[in-house]
Amino acid sequence: MKRNGRNQRLLPVVALALIALAAFAAATKASSTTHAVPVMKANPPTGVVGTPIARGTYDSFKMELAFVQALVRGRSTPSIDVVVQKHDFAPGGSTGWHSHPGPILITVTQGQVTFYERNDPTCSPHVVSAGQGYVDTGAGHIGRNETGQPAQDVVVALAPVAGAFRTELTAPGPYCSF
Numbered sequence: 483m484k485r486n487g488r489n490q491r492l493l494p495v496v497a498l499a500l501i502a503l504a505a506f507a508a509a510t511k512a513s514s515t516t517h518a519v520p521v522m523k524a525n526p527p528t529g530v531v532g533t534p535i536a537r538g539t540y541d542s543f544k545m546e547l548a549f550v551q552a553l554v555r556g557r558s559t560p561s562i563d564v565v566v567q568k569h570d571f572a573p574g575g576s577t578g579w580h581s582h583p584g585p586i587l588i589t590v591t592q593g594q595v596t597f598y599e600r601n602d603p604t605c606s607p608h609v610v611s612a613g614q615g616y617v618d619t620g621a622g623h624i625g626r627n628e629t630g631q632p633a634q635d636v637v638v639a640l641a642p643v644a645g646a647f648r649t650e651l652t653a654p655g656p657y658c659s660f
Contacts, residue, residue, distance in 0.1 A: 525653030529575025529627070535566040535636070539643050565639040565647050571595060571627035576660075579651040582620040584640040589615045593633030595625050598658055600651065605658040610635075622651050624660070 544557045562584075569577070571593070579600060588597075590610045597608040600622030607628075610616045627633045641647035654660050 525576075525578035525580075525624075526650060527576065527578045529572035530577050530625075531570045533568045533570070535568055537563055537565045539563050561643050563641045563643050563645070563647075565641055566636065567639070568636050569625075569634065571625075571633040571635075573627055573630045573632065575627045575633075577623075577625040579622060579624045579653050579655050581622040581649045581651055582618065582639055582647055583642060583645065583649075584620050586618040586620060586640075587615060587638040588618060588625075588635050589637075590633065590635045593627065593631050594629050595633050595635055596628045598624050598626070598655065600624075600655050600657075603657050605655070622655075624655065624658075626660075 539561055540558065540563070541561050542559050545555070547554045547556075568591075581600070588595075588610070590612050592612050594609060594611045595616075597610065597616055597618070598605055599608075599619075608616060625635070639647045
């Protein structure tokens with residue numbers, strides 16, 4: 483049977499979303515308490531405009547998706563929300579240091595965005611160009627447009643039903659000077 487090219491291109495996106503969902507479910511099971519992150523000097527976004535695209539609640543589920551190059555399993559025992567948002571980065575724009583309640587799938591759709599993980603003692607840049615993706619674990623990061631051109635990304639976030647999916651963190655980061 484001949485496969486639709488669009489469906490084949492969507493498989494990696496679906497697979498990543500399911501992997502993120504599985505990681506979120508595992509993290510939720512492993513930790514029954516939520517640890518508040520103290521905010522002393524918030525580092526809000528500058529030069530970045532977020533536009534909500536969709537938010538939907540998914541009842542608890544269990545699924546398995548197998549295709550040629552991967553096996554993906556996902557499970558959610560409580561209901562969860564999936565949030566989709568677009569970010570437009572001006573040259574030099576920054577998301578500010580922040581965290582999420584679960585994993586975030588980030589797809590850069592225009593230009594280039596550089597990500598830094600809050601817990602990385604080397605403050606290593608993760609440069610992501612249009613057409614590439616980045617998985618944020620939710621532990622804390624910053625996204626920066628370090629180019630002179632506009633950039634854009636689309637994120638898929640997993641969050642508690644009707645709950646926040648972003649928490650501001652102190653700035654600068656513990657290992658980065660910004």
